[in-house]
Amino acid sequence: MTTYDFDLFVIGAGSGGVRASRMAAGFGARVAVAESSRLGGTCVNLGCVPKKLMVYASTFSAVSEDARGFGWTVPQPTFDWTTLIANKDREIARLNGIYLELLEGAGVRVMEGHARLGDRHTVEVDGTVVTADRILIATGGRPFKSEIPGNELSITSDEIFHLDRQPKRIVIAGGGYIAVEFAGILNGMGSEVTLVYRGPLFLRGFDDDVRSTLADEMRKRGIDLRFETLIDRIERTENGLVATTNHGDVIETDQILSAMGRLPNTAGLGLEEIGVELSDRGAVVVNEQLESSVPGVYALGDCIDRIALTPVALAEGKALAETLFNDNPTVVDYTDVPSAVFSQPPISTVGLTEAQAREQGFDVIVYRSTFRPMVHTLSGRDERTMMKLVVDKPSDRVLGVHMVGADAGEIIQGIAIALKAGATKATFDSTIGIHPTAAEEFVTMRTPVE
Numbered sequence: 311m312t313t314y315d316f317d318l319f320v321i322g323a324g325s326g327g328v329r330a331s332r333m334a335a336g337f338g339a340r341v342a343v344a345e346s347s348r349l350g351g352t353c354v355n356l357g358c359v360p361k362k363l364m365v366y367a368s369t370f371s372a373v374s375e376d377a378r379g380f381g382w383t384v385p386q387p388t389f390d391w392t393t394l395i396a397n398k399d400r401e402i403a404r405l406n407g408i409y410l411e412l413l414e415g416a417g418v419r420v421m422e423g424h425a426r427l428g429d430r431h432t433v434e435v436d437g438t439v440v441t442a443d444r445i446l447i448a449t450g451g452r453p454f455k456s457e458i459p460g461n462e463l464s465i466t467s468d469e470i471f472h473l474d475r476q477p478k479r480i481v482i483a484g485g486g487y488i489a490v491e492f493a494g495i496l497n498g499m500g501s502e503v504t505l506v507y508r509g510p511l512f513l514r515g516f517d518d519d520v521r522s523t524l525a526d527e528m529r530k531r532g533i534d535l536r537f538e539t540l541i542d543r544i545e546r547t548e549n550g551l552v553a554t555t556n557h558g559d560v561i562e563t564d565q566i567l568s569a570m571g572r573l574p575n576t577a578g579l580g581l582e583e584i585g586v587e588l589s590d591r592g593a594v595v596v597n598e599q600l601e602s603s604v605p606g607v608y609a610l611g612d613c614i615d616r617i618a619l620t621p622v623a624l625a626e627g628k629a630l631a632e633t634l635f636n637d638n639p640t641v642v643d644y645t646d647v648p649s650a651v652f653s654q655p656p657i658s659t660v661g662l663t664e665a666q667a668r669e670q671g672f673d674v675i676v677y678r679s680t681f682r683p684m685v686h687t688l689s690g691r692d693e694r695t696m697m698k699l700v701v702d703k704p705s706d707r708v709l710g711v712h713m714v715g716a717d718a719g720e721i722i723q724g725i726a727i728a729l730k731a732g733a734t735k736a737t738f739d740s741t742i743g744i745h746p747t748a749a750e751e752f753v754t755m756r757t758p759v760e
Protein backbone atom coordinates (compact mmCIF):
# COMPACT_ATOMS: atom_id res chain seq x y z
CA MET A 311 0.00 0.00 0.00
CA THR A 312 1.31 3.44 -0.92
CA THR A 313 2.01 5.65 2.04
CA TYR A 314 1.65 9.35 1.65
CA ASP A 315 3.09 12.14 3.77
CA PHE A 316 -0.43 13.25 4.67
CA ASP A 317 -3.97 11.89 4.60
CA LEU A 318 -5.29 15.30 3.55
CA PHE A 319 -3.51 18.26 2.00
CA VAL A 320 -5.53 21.46 2.02
CA ILE A 321 -4.69 24.37 -0.27
CA GLY A 322 -5.96 27.57 1.29
CA ALA A 323 -6.38 28.43 4.96
CA GLY A 324 -9.60 30.42 4.71
CA SER A 325 -12.83 29.65 6.50
CA GLY A 326 -13.57 26.39 4.66
CA GLY A 327 -10.00 25.11 4.44
CA VAL A 328 -9.34 25.70 8.11
CA ARG A 329 -12.59 24.07 9.20
CA ALA A 330 -11.92 20.99 7.06
CA SER A 331 -8.30 20.78 8.28
CA ARG A 332 -9.11 21.07 11.95
CA MET A 333 -12.01 18.65 11.86
CA ALA A 334 -10.12 16.10 9.77
CA ALA A 335 -7.18 16.30 12.18
CA GLY A 336 -9.64 15.94 15.07
CA PHE A 337 -10.81 12.68 13.52
CA GLY A 338 -7.23 11.42 13.49
CA ALA A 339 -6.15 12.33 9.95
CA ARG A 340 -2.64 13.60 9.23
CA VAL A 341 -3.33 17.01 7.72
CA ALA A 342 -1.28 19.83 6.18
CA VAL A 343 -2.55 23.17 4.95
CA ALA A 344 -0.74 25.56 2.62
CA GLU A 345 -1.44 29.29 2.58
CA SER A 346 0.30 31.88 0.43
CA SER A 347 -1.16 34.87 2.24
CA ARG A 348 -2.51 35.41 5.73
CA LEU A 349 -4.36 32.77 7.70
CA GLY A 350 -8.12 33.15 7.79
CA GLY A 351 -8.67 33.90 4.12
CA THR A 352 -10.99 36.53 2.69
CA CYS A 353 -13.39 36.55 5.63
CA VAL A 354 -10.81 37.38 8.26
CA ASN A 355 -8.45 39.54 6.24
CA LEU A 356 -10.37 41.23 3.42
CA GLY A 357 -14.02 40.55 4.00
CA CYS A 358 -16.56 39.87 6.72
CA VAL A 359 -14.47 40.80 9.75
CA PRO A 360 -12.79 44.08 8.72
CA LYS A 361 -15.98 45.06 6.86
CA LYS A 362 -18.14 44.61 9.96
CA LEU A 363 -15.66 46.59 12.06
CA MET A 364 -15.91 49.38 9.49
CA VAL A 365 -19.70 49.18 9.55
CA TYR A 366 -19.59 49.68 13.32
CA ALA A 367 -17.18 52.59 12.86
CA SER A 368 -19.49 54.29 10.41
CA THR A 369 -22.57 54.16 12.63
CA PHE A 370 -21.23 56.45 15.37
CA SER A 371 -21.58 59.54 13.19
CA ALA A 372 -25.33 59.53 13.67
CA VAL A 373 -25.11 59.35 17.47
CA SER A 374 -24.99 63.11 18.09
CA GLU A 375 -28.11 63.68 16.01
CA ASP A 376 -30.04 60.64 17.18
CA ALA A 377 -29.27 61.26 20.86
CA ARG A 378 -30.57 64.83 20.86
CA GLY A 379 -34.22 63.80 20.98
CA PHE A 380 -33.42 61.71 24.06
CA GLY A 381 -32.04 64.71 25.93
CA TRP A 382 -28.37 64.38 25.14
CA THR A 383 -26.13 67.04 23.78
CA VAL A 384 -23.23 65.35 22.05
CA PRO A 385 -20.62 67.44 20.28
CA GLN A 386 -20.33 66.81 16.57
CA PRO A 387 -18.09 63.72 16.38
CA THR A 388 -14.97 63.71 14.24
CA PHE A 389 -13.58 60.63 12.60
CA ASP A 390 -9.97 59.53 12.13
CA TRP A 391 -9.53 56.92 9.40
CA THR A 392 -5.91 56.15 10.35
CA THR A 393 -6.89 55.18 13.90
CA LEU A 394 -9.63 52.90 12.66
CA ILE A 395 -7.40 51.17 10.12
CA ALA A 396 -4.61 50.66 12.69
CA ASN A 397 -7.02 49.27 15.29
CA LYS A 398 -8.67 47.06 12.71
CA ASP A 399 -5.27 45.75 11.55
CA ARG A 400 -4.33 44.92 15.14
CA GLU A 401 -7.50 42.92 15.57
CA ILE A 402 -6.95 41.07 12.30
CA ALA A 403 -3.37 40.23 13.32
CA ARG A 404 -4.75 38.85 16.59
CA LEU A 405 -7.18 36.67 14.64
CA ASN A 406 -4.38 35.48 12.31
CA GLY A 407 -2.52 34.35 15.44
CA ILE A 408 -5.59 32.55 16.77
CA TYR A 409 -5.99 30.71 13.47
CA LEU A 410 -2.38 29.54 13.67
CA GLU A 411 -2.86 28.37 17.25
CA LEU A 412 -6.05 26.54 16.36
CA LEU A 413 -4.46 24.75 13.43
CA GLU A 414 -1.27 23.83 15.24
CA GLY A 415 -3.25 22.91 18.35
CA ALA A 416 -5.24 20.46 16.24
CA GLY A 417 -2.01 18.93 14.94
CA VAL A 418 -2.27 20.41 11.43
CA ARG A 419 1.02 21.25 9.71
CA VAL A 420 0.88 24.78 8.35
CA MET A 421 3.01 25.47 5.27
CA GLU A 422 3.53 29.05 4.09
CA GLY A 423 3.73 29.45 0.35
CA HIS A 424 2.05 28.93 -2.96
CA ALA A 425 0.89 25.36 -3.57
CA ARG A 426 0.70 23.72 -6.96
CA LEU A 427 -0.50 20.25 -7.84
CA GLY A 428 1.95 17.92 -9.57
CA ASP A 429 -0.52 15.04 -9.80
CA ARG A 430 -3.53 13.95 -7.78
CA HIS A 431 -1.35 12.94 -4.83
CA THR A 432 1.49 15.45 -5.09
CA VAL A 433 1.71 19.09 -4.13
CA GLU A 434 4.66 21.42 -4.36
CA VAL A 435 4.78 24.33 -1.93
CA ASP A 436 7.46 26.81 -2.92
CA GLY A 437 9.93 24.03 -3.78
CA THR A 438 8.93 21.51 -1.10
CA VAL A 439 7.19 18.47 -2.53
CA VAL A 440 4.76 16.54 -0.35
CA THR A 441 2.33 13.74 -1.07
CA ALA A 442 -1.17 13.23 0.22
CA ASP A 443 -3.90 10.65 -0.12
CA ARG A 444 -6.47 13.37 -0.71
CA ILE A 445 -6.19 16.99 -1.72
CA LEU A 446 -8.66 19.76 -0.95
CA ILE A 447 -8.79 22.97 -3.00
CA ALA A 448 -10.04 25.78 -0.79
CA THR A 449 -8.50 28.77 -2.49
CA GLY A 450 -11.47 31.13 -2.36
CA GLY A 451 -12.09 33.94 -4.81
CA ARG A 452 -10.80 37.28 -5.96
CA PRO A 453 -12.47 40.48 -7.12
CA PHE A 454 -13.45 40.76 -10.77
CA LYS A 455 -12.93 44.03 -12.66
CA SER A 456 -14.63 44.89 -15.92
CA GLU A 457 -12.50 45.83 -18.92
CA ILE A 458 -12.91 49.56 -19.32
CA PRO A 459 -10.28 52.13 -20.21
CA GLY A 460 -8.57 53.29 -17.03
CA ASN A 461 -9.85 50.45 -14.86
CA GLU A 462 -6.36 50.11 -13.34
CA LEU A 463 -7.13 53.40 -11.57
CA SER A 464 -10.01 51.83 -9.66
CA ILE A 465 -9.62 49.79 -6.51
CA THR A 466 -11.44 46.68 -5.30
CA SER A 467 -12.49 45.52 -1.85
CA ASP A 468 -8.97 44.06 -1.50
CA GLU A 469 -7.46 47.54 -1.39
CA ILE A 470 -10.14 49.55 0.37
CA PHE A 471 -9.26 48.07 3.75
CA HIS A 472 -5.75 49.50 3.53
CA LEU A 473 -6.11 52.96 2.03
CA ASP A 474 -3.84 55.54 3.66
CA ARG A 475 -6.56 58.13 3.63
CA GLN A 476 -10.32 58.16 3.71
CA PRO A 477 -11.61 59.03 0.25
CA LYS A 478 -13.70 62.14 0.74
CA ARG A 479 -15.52 61.31 -2.50
CA ILE A 480 -16.02 57.81 -3.81
CA VAL A 481 -17.79 56.24 -6.76
CA ILE A 482 -18.82 52.64 -6.25
CA ALA A 483 -19.47 50.54 -9.34
CA GLY A 484 -21.74 47.53 -8.85
CA GLY A 485 -24.96 46.73 -7.08
CA GLY A 486 -24.26 43.65 -4.99
CA TYR A 487 -23.31 42.96 -1.39
CA ILE A 488 -19.98 44.75 -1.44
CA ALA A 489 -21.22 47.83 -3.29
CA VAL A 490 -24.10 48.57 -0.92
CA GLU A 491 -22.10 47.73 2.19
CA PHE A 492 -19.26 50.10 1.31
CA ALA A 493 -21.70 52.78 0.19
CA GLY A 494 -23.13 52.72 3.72
CA ILE A 495 -19.74 52.56 5.41
CA LEU A 496 -18.28 55.54 3.56
CA ASN A 497 -21.48 57.55 3.78
CA GLY A 498 -21.52 57.02 7.55
CA MET A 499 -17.92 58.20 7.73
CA GLY A 500 -18.86 61.39 5.95
CA SER A 501 -17.64 60.67 2.41
CA GLU A 502 -19.64 61.75 -0.60
CA VAL A 503 -20.83 58.48 -2.15
CA THR A 504 -22.12 57.79 -5.65
CA LEU A 505 -23.19 54.24 -6.48
CA VAL A 506 -23.62 53.32 -10.13
CA TYR A 507 -25.39 50.13 -11.10
CA ARG A 508 -26.17 48.83 -14.59
CA GLY A 509 -29.70 47.54 -13.92
CA PRO A 510 -32.96 49.27 -12.95
CA LEU A 511 -32.58 48.46 -9.23
CA PHE A 512 -29.61 47.05 -7.33
CA LEU A 513 -29.36 43.80 -5.31
CA ARG A 514 -30.71 41.61 -8.07
CA GLY A 515 -31.92 38.32 -6.61
CA PHE A 516 -33.17 39.89 -3.37
CA ASP A 517 -36.87 40.47 -2.77
CA ASP A 518 -38.13 43.51 -4.67
CA ASP A 519 -39.55 45.15 -1.53
CA VAL A 520 -36.16 44.77 0.12
CA ARG A 521 -34.41 46.32 -2.85
CA SER A 522 -36.71 49.31 -3.15
CA THR A 523 -36.83 49.92 0.62
CA LEU A 524 -33.04 49.94 0.83
CA ALA A 525 -32.76 52.25 -2.18
CA ASP A 526 -35.14 54.74 -0.47
CA GLU A 527 -33.24 54.57 2.79
CA MET A 528 -29.85 55.01 1.16
CA ARG A 529 -31.08 58.02 -0.77
CA LYS A 530 -32.44 59.54 2.46
CA ARG A 531 -28.92 59.27 3.88
CA GLY A 532 -27.59 61.25 0.98
CA ILE A 533 -26.11 58.49 -1.18
CA ASP A 534 -26.35 59.30 -4.87
CA LEU A 535 -27.76 56.13 -6.45
CA ARG A 536 -27.55 56.04 -10.22
CA PHE A 537 -29.23 53.05 -11.79
CA GLU A 538 -29.14 52.04 -15.47
CA THR A 539 -25.65 53.48 -15.39
CA LEU A 540 -22.24 52.08 -16.21
CA ILE A 541 -18.82 53.66 -16.02
CA ASP A 542 -17.37 53.77 -19.52
CA ARG A 543 -13.93 55.10 -18.67
CA ILE A 544 -11.79 56.40 -15.85
CA GLU A 545 -9.15 59.09 -16.10
CA ARG A 546 -6.77 60.73 -13.67
CA THR A 547 -6.84 64.52 -13.38
CA GLU A 548 -5.13 67.07 -11.15
CA ASN A 549 -7.98 66.82 -8.67
CA GLY A 550 -8.28 63.08 -8.49
CA LEU A 551 -10.20 60.76 -10.78
CA VAL A 552 -12.95 61.29 -13.28
CA ALA A 553 -15.47 58.61 -14.17
CA THR A 554 -17.45 59.06 -17.36
CA THR A 555 -20.73 57.18 -17.51
CA ASN A 556 -22.59 55.66 -20.44
CA HIS A 557 -24.91 58.70 -20.30
CA GLY A 558 -21.93 60.99 -20.79
CA ASP A 559 -22.06 62.25 -17.21
CA VAL A 560 -18.74 63.06 -15.63
CA ILE A 561 -18.21 62.31 -11.95
CA GLU A 562 -15.18 63.75 -10.18
CA THR A 563 -14.01 61.62 -7.32
CA ASP A 564 -11.07 60.53 -5.15
CA GLN A 565 -11.51 56.77 -5.48
CA ILE A 566 -13.51 54.38 -7.60
CA LEU A 567 -14.39 51.08 -5.98
CA SER A 568 -15.11 48.30 -8.41
CA ALA A 569 -17.52 45.88 -6.68
CA MET A 570 -18.65 43.75 -9.59
CA GLY A 571 -18.53 40.30 -8.13
CA ARG A 572 -15.80 37.79 -7.48
CA LEU A 573 -14.23 34.96 -9.45
CA PRO A 574 -12.93 31.63 -8.18
CA ASN A 575 -9.22 31.63 -7.41
CA THR A 576 -8.18 28.59 -9.37
CA ALA A 577 -5.47 29.77 -11.76
CA GLY A 578 -1.86 28.69 -11.32
CA LEU A 579 -2.66 25.66 -9.17
CA GLY A 580 -2.02 23.05 -11.86
CA LEU A 581 -5.66 21.98 -11.74
CA GLU A 582 -6.38 21.75 -15.44
CA GLU A 583 -3.01 20.11 -16.03
CA ILE A 584 -4.04 17.16 -13.87
CA GLY A 585 -7.51 17.01 -15.43
CA VAL A 586 -9.65 18.84 -12.87
CA GLU A 587 -12.73 20.17 -14.66
CA LEU A 588 -13.35 23.89 -14.26
CA SER A 589 -16.50 25.84 -15.14
CA ASP A 590 -16.55 28.82 -17.54
CA ARG A 591 -15.96 31.10 -14.55
CA GLY A 592 -13.03 28.96 -13.42
CA ALA A 593 -14.84 27.23 -10.56
CA VAL A 594 -13.88 23.68 -9.65
CA VAL A 595 -16.78 21.48 -10.71
CA VAL A 596 -17.65 19.17 -7.83
CA ASN A 597 -20.31 16.57 -7.07
CA GLU A 598 -22.51 16.34 -3.96
CA GLN A 599 -19.56 14.96 -2.00
CA LEU A 600 -17.46 17.96 -3.09
CA GLU A 601 -15.21 15.71 -5.17
CA SER A 602 -13.89 17.07 -8.47
CA SER A 603 -13.60 15.22 -11.76
CA VAL A 604 -10.28 13.82 -10.47
CA PRO A 605 -10.90 11.21 -7.76
CA GLY A 606 -9.41 12.21 -4.42
CA VAL A 607 -9.25 15.92 -5.31
CA TYR A 608 -11.97 17.88 -3.54
CA ALA A 609 -12.97 21.54 -3.45
CA LEU A 610 -15.19 23.79 -1.36
CA GLY A 611 -16.00 27.39 -0.54
CA ASP A 612 -15.83 30.33 -2.94
CA CYS A 613 -13.70 28.39 -5.44
CA ILE A 614 -16.66 26.11 -6.24
CA ASP A 615 -18.87 29.16 -6.84
CA ARG A 616 -22.02 27.81 -5.19
CA ILE A 617 -22.90 30.19 -2.38
CA ALA A 618 -20.01 32.51 -1.54
CA LEU A 619 -20.66 32.86 2.18
CA THR A 620 -18.35 31.93 5.06
CA PRO A 621 -20.93 29.83 6.95
CA VAL A 622 -21.57 27.82 3.78
CA ALA A 623 -17.83 27.13 3.41
CA LEU A 624 -17.76 26.09 7.08
CA ALA A 625 -20.64 23.68 6.49
CA GLU A 626 -18.84 22.27 3.45
CA GLY A 627 -15.59 21.85 5.41
CA LYS A 628 -17.42 20.01 8.17
CA ALA A 629 -19.31 17.80 5.71
CA LEU A 630 -16.10 16.84 3.94
CA ALA A 631 -14.23 15.96 7.13
CA GLU A 632 -17.21 13.94 8.39
CA THR A 633 -17.47 12.09 5.10
CA LEU A 634 -13.80 11.33 4.58
CA PHE A 635 -12.50 10.82 8.08
CA ASN A 636 -15.40 10.09 10.43
CA ASP A 637 -17.22 7.44 8.44
CA ASN A 638 -20.26 9.73 8.38
CA PRO A 639 -21.21 10.62 4.80
CA THR A 640 -22.61 14.14 4.94
CA VAL A 641 -24.12 16.26 2.18
CA VAL A 642 -24.51 20.00 2.62
CA ASP A 643 -28.10 21.22 2.55
CA TYR A 644 -28.14 24.43 0.53
CA THR A 645 -31.81 25.20 1.12
CA ASP A 646 -32.94 28.16 3.19
CA VAL A 647 -29.46 29.60 3.65
CA PRO A 648 -29.96 32.88 5.49
CA SER A 649 -27.80 35.86 4.68
CA ALA A 650 -27.40 39.49 5.65
CA VAL A 651 -26.15 42.48 3.78
CA PHE A 652 -24.57 44.92 6.21
CA SER A 653 -25.95 47.92 4.42
CA GLN A 654 -27.35 50.80 6.44
CA PRO A 655 -29.98 49.91 7.44
CA PRO A 656 -29.06 46.24 7.11
CA ILE A 657 -30.91 43.63 5.10
CA SER A 658 -31.43 40.05 6.04
CA THR A 659 -33.27 37.30 4.30
CA VAL A 660 -34.00 33.58 4.37
CA GLY A 661 -35.90 31.43 1.92
CA LEU A 662 -37.66 32.43 -1.27
CA THR A 663 -38.35 35.94 -2.47
CA GLU A 664 -41.92 36.67 -3.50
CA ALA A 665 -40.88 36.55 -7.17
CA GLN A 666 -39.05 33.22 -6.77
CA ALA A 667 -42.02 31.69 -4.96
CA ARG A 668 -44.38 32.74 -7.76
CA GLU A 669 -41.96 31.52 -10.43
CA GLN A 670 -41.80 28.15 -8.70
CA GLY A 671 -45.57 27.93 -8.94
CA PHE A 672 -46.53 28.52 -5.32
CA ASP A 673 -49.89 30.08 -4.59
CA VAL A 674 -48.44 32.89 -2.52
CA ILE A 675 -49.84 35.08 0.24
CA VAL A 676 -47.67 37.99 1.29
CA TYR A 677 -47.62 39.79 4.63
CA ARG A 678 -45.70 43.04 4.80
CA SER A 679 -45.20 45.65 7.43
CA THR A 680 -43.42 48.97 7.09
CA PHE A 681 -43.01 51.11 10.17
CA ARG A 682 -40.86 53.65 11.92
CA PRO A 683 -38.73 51.87 14.53
CA MET A 684 -39.41 53.01 18.09
CA VAL A 685 -35.96 54.53 18.60
CA HIS A 686 -36.65 56.99 15.81
CA THR A 687 -39.92 58.24 17.30
CA LEU A 688 -37.69 60.35 19.57
CA SER A 689 -34.51 60.56 17.51
CA GLY A 690 -36.58 62.09 14.75
CA ARG A 691 -34.69 60.22 12.08
CA ASP A 692 -36.81 59.43 9.06
CA GLU A 693 -36.03 55.72 8.72
CA ARG A 694 -38.46 52.91 7.99
CA THR A 695 -38.15 49.23 8.78
CA MET A 696 -39.66 46.73 6.33
CA MET A 697 -40.58 43.15 7.16
CA LYS A 698 -42.12 40.63 4.84
CA LEU A 699 -43.37 37.06 4.98
CA VAL A 700 -43.94 34.99 1.86
CA VAL A 701 -46.38 32.18 2.63
CA ASP A 702 -47.60 29.21 0.61
CA LYS A 703 -51.40 29.48 0.79
CA PRO A 704 -52.40 25.79 0.57
CA SER A 705 -49.87 24.47 3.10
CA ASP A 706 -49.51 27.67 5.18
CA ARG A 707 -45.72 27.10 5.08
CA VAL A 708 -43.58 30.19 5.39
CA LEU A 709 -41.40 30.14 2.28
CA GLY A 710 -39.41 33.31 2.77
CA VAL A 711 -38.75 35.99 5.35
CA HIS A 712 -37.19 39.33 4.47
CA MET A 713 -36.24 42.38 6.47
CA VAL A 714 -34.65 45.78 6.05
CA GLY A 715 -33.97 47.45 9.36
CA ALA A 716 -31.78 47.61 12.43
CA ASP A 717 -30.46 44.24 13.61
CA ALA A 718 -31.97 42.42 10.62
CA GLY A 719 -29.20 39.79 10.64
CA GLU A 720 -29.63 39.14 14.37
CA ILE A 721 -33.38 38.70 13.93
CA ILE A 722 -33.41 36.59 10.77
CA GLN A 723 -30.85 34.11 12.17
CA GLY A 724 -33.46 32.91 14.67
CA ILE A 725 -36.23 32.93 12.10
CA ALA A 726 -34.06 30.80 9.79
CA ILE A 727 -34.25 28.04 12.41
CA ALA A 728 -38.04 28.22 12.29
CA LEU A 729 -37.97 27.94 8.49
CA LYS A 730 -35.64 24.95 8.61
CA ALA A 731 -38.10 23.37 11.03
CA GLY A 732 -40.88 23.93 8.48
CA ALA A 733 -42.75 26.65 10.35
CA THR A 734 -46.17 27.64 9.08
CA LYS A 735 -47.78 31.06 9.30
CA ALA A 736 -49.92 29.58 12.10
CA THR A 737 -46.71 28.74 13.99
CA PHE A 738 -45.59 32.36 13.64
CA ASP A 739 -49.06 33.56 14.76
CA SER A 740 -49.06 31.31 17.82
CA THR A 741 -45.66 32.61 18.91
CA ILE A 742 -45.84 35.28 21.60
CA GLY A 743 -43.99 38.46 20.71
CA ILE A 744 -41.26 40.11 22.76
CA HIS A 745 -42.41 43.61 23.51
CA PRO A 746 -41.33 46.21 22.63
CA THR A 747 -39.09 45.00 19.84
CA ALA A 748 -39.15 45.34 16.08
CA ALA A 749 -38.90 41.56 15.76
CA GLU A 750 -42.33 41.03 17.34
CA GLU A 751 -43.81 42.38 14.14
CA PHE A 752 -42.95 39.03 12.53
CA VAL A 753 -45.45 37.26 14.82
CA THR A 754 -48.18 39.88 14.66
CA MET A 755 -48.73 40.38 10.93
CA ARG A 756 -52.40 39.48 10.40
CA THR A 757 -53.56 41.09 7.18
CA PRO A 758 -52.15 39.93 3.88
CA VAL A 759 -51.08 42.39 1.24
CA GLU A 760 -53.86 42.83 -1.33
Ligand code: NDP
Pocket residue numbers: 456483484485486487488489491507508509512513514540569570571572617618619649650651652
Ligand atom coordinates in the same frame (compact mmCIF):
# COMPACT_ATOMS: atom_id res chain seq x y z
P1 NDP B 1 -22.26 40.38 -6.15
O1 NDP B 1 -22.29 39.19 -7.00
O2 NDP B 1 -23.08 40.42 -4.91
O3 NDP B 1 -22.62 41.66 -7.02
C1 NDP B 1 -21.94 41.96 -8.19
C2 NDP B 1 -22.53 43.21 -8.78
O4 NDP B 1 -21.73 43.65 -9.87
C3 NDP B 1 -23.95 43.00 -9.30
O5 NDP B 1 -24.69 44.14 -8.99
C4 NDP B 1 -23.72 42.85 -10.79
O6 NDP B 1 -24.80 43.27 -11.56
C5 NDP B 1 -22.56 43.79 -11.02
N1 NDP B 1 -21.77 43.44 -12.19
C6 NDP B 1 -21.22 42.25 -12.49
N2 NDP B 1 -20.54 42.31 -13.65
C7 NDP B 1 -20.65 43.57 -14.08
C8 NDP B 1 -20.19 44.26 -15.24
N3 NDP B 1 -19.45 43.63 -16.16
N4 NDP B 1 -20.50 45.55 -15.39
C9 NDP B 1 -21.25 46.17 -14.44
N5 NDP B 1 -21.72 45.59 -13.34
C10 NDP B 1 -21.44 44.30 -13.16
O7 NDP B 1 -20.72 40.60 -5.86
P2 NDP B 1 -19.91 41.37 -4.74
O8 NDP B 1 -18.62 41.70 -5.38
O9 NDP B 1 -20.71 42.48 -4.14
O10 NDP B 1 -19.70 40.27 -3.63
C11 NDP B 1 -19.23 38.97 -4.00
C12 NDP B 1 -19.87 37.92 -3.15
O11 NDP B 1 -19.27 37.93 -1.88
C13 NDP B 1 -21.36 38.11 -2.86
O12 NDP B 1 -22.19 37.65 -3.89
C14 NDP B 1 -21.53 37.35 -1.59
O13 NDP B 1 -21.72 35.99 -1.90
C15 NDP B 1 -20.21 37.57 -0.90
N6 NDP B 1 -20.32 38.65 0.10
C16 NDP B 1 -21.13 38.45 1.17
C17 NDP B 1 -21.28 39.43 2.12
C18 NDP B 1 -22.21 39.20 3.26
O14 NDP B 1 -22.56 38.05 3.53
N7 NDP B 1 -22.66 40.23 3.96
C19 NDP B 1 -20.58 40.70 2.03
C20 NDP B 1 -19.76 40.80 0.85
C21 NDP B 1 -19.65 39.81 -0.08
P3 NDP B 1 -26.03 42.31 -11.96
O15 NDP B 1 -26.77 42.01 -10.71
O16 NDP B 1 -26.79 43.13 -12.93
O17 NDP B 1 -25.41 41.09 -12.56
